[in-house]
Amino acid sequence: MASSAPSRVVETLRDEILNGTLAPGARLRQEDIALRFNASRQPVRDALRQLEGDGLVNLVANSGAWVSKLSESECFEAYQMREKLEPLLISRSIPNLKPAQIQRLTELVSEIERATDLEQFLRLDREFHLLSYAGAAPGMLREFVERIWNTTQHYRRAFAKLSGFATSEVTHMEHKLILDGIVRNDSAQAERALEAHIRRTRVTLSEHKEIFN
Amino acid sequence: MASSAPSRVVETLRDEILNGTLAPGARLRQEDIALRFNASRQPVRDALRQLEGDGLVNLVANSGAWVSKLSESECFEAYQMREKLEPLLISRSIPNLKPAQIQRLTELVSEIERATDLEQFLRLDREFHLLSYAGAAPGMLREFVERIWNTTQHYRRAFAKLSGFATSEVTHMEHKLILDGIVRNDSAQAERALEAHIRRTRVTLSEHKEIFN
DNA sequence: ATGGGCGAAAATGTATCCAATTACAACTTT
DNA sequence: AAAGTTGTAATTGGATACATTTTCGCCCAT
Secondary structure, three states: OOHHHHHHHHHHHHOOOOOOOOOOOOOHHHHHHHHHHHOOOOHHHHHHHHHHOOOEEEOOOOOEEEEEEEEEHHHHHHHHHHHHHHHHHHHHHHHHEEEEHHHHHHHHHHHHOOOHHHHHHHHHHHHHHHHHHHOOOOOOHHHHHHHHHHHHHHHHHHHHOOOOOOOOOOHHHHHHHHHHHHHOOHHHHHHHHHHHHHHHHHHOOOOOOHHHH | OOOHHHHHHHHHHHHHHHOOOOOOOOEEOOOHHHOOOOOOHHHHHHHHHHHOOOEEEEEEEEEEEEEOOOOOOOOHHHHHHHHHHHHHHHHHHHHHHHHHHHHHHHHHHHHHOOOOHHHHHHHHHHHHHHHHHHOOOOHHHHHHHHHHHHHHHHHHHHHHOOOOOOOOHHHHHHHHHHHHHHHHHHHHHHHHHHHHHHHHHHHHHHOHHHOOO
């Protein structure tokens, strides 16, 4: 069964924004999108509004829609929020993670360590974090964290590209600390390790302002 | 000049949800709203999507729209997020507050202390907090905090009603501590005072689960 | 009497058409 | 020549009509 037209548009455009096909600032014309999906402009407008709600698209009345763009300070702010919210989320998730999920998380840490190309690294790293929250109940907290991930994804890529997708030893150590907290069902340690990981990432990122040009 | 049809709908419905005219769980039929605003259903659909983005409305495909409802644990979670995010926001706001705004904040603390009815108290308290963030740059952080305020507003009212809108001495003291931090340009104190205020409110709220029936 | 399925009514989803707004460009004016 | 103005093209906003989906009452069968 095929999902509704707006859903298809939302899913596709979201993917293209996250994987970099659509760069921040790119214009989104309703008619073009409608033609592309063999639909009329109404479902497209619905889809654009949904994407706006996800923070991925900016709509300006009587003017048009563009892929969202973060300034340096906005990106910094997003990381500060992550630092506060993600630890809360992971601590709510850990007690509910199933053995199979923990197994997968363990594999992911190894795979990330052995990742050879940038897109692979980004995909695995994202999967690791999103899966680590899989035990948390759906709700505002999860929604907010996922939105932060989505809106900063482009800058994560830009930063990784700049530093030769610097999968430094530090990153691996941090991942292992987080994983250890998960495996040992020690929410407090996972929280601390995750917070430290995000904080270091934020500080490192703030030393590469050239991403935002 | 009158703003666009969707804006009028969004503004009006948002007000009615916040002031309690529309209770959580109330159904929102597109046709009814369209008739009421002398518009067609398209602008109404746009408006509902925007309200969904604000977390005030739930849309279910092919079924309908309802005013958002929080469970006890969701409301608790929202307060935990407030506790983490609001202090961050107020510390970013304080350096940019203008003298006139600080003056108004001072007045508000007094007015809150003398508030006689429930709706007045809710309105003044809300104005105090929102104004205390007025110095912060627009962005995700501010958006998130405002969304938390909006989605929890109904439960703030229910709780205040239950406890005789308990404007306890503790509340006044906390407000004064926050204000003192603002006046003395001491962001750190304001942060601490605000966090303590929210935490106490959260704990108190969690002792009144009957609100969520 | 109760449970399940069927059908009609009602609400949402989509397409097409027209109106309103905006942006751009050419033109006039100083 | 530069700045302001006006007109036209392009794009979005809104309304009407139609299709699809869901829902709920009703009937029938067990």
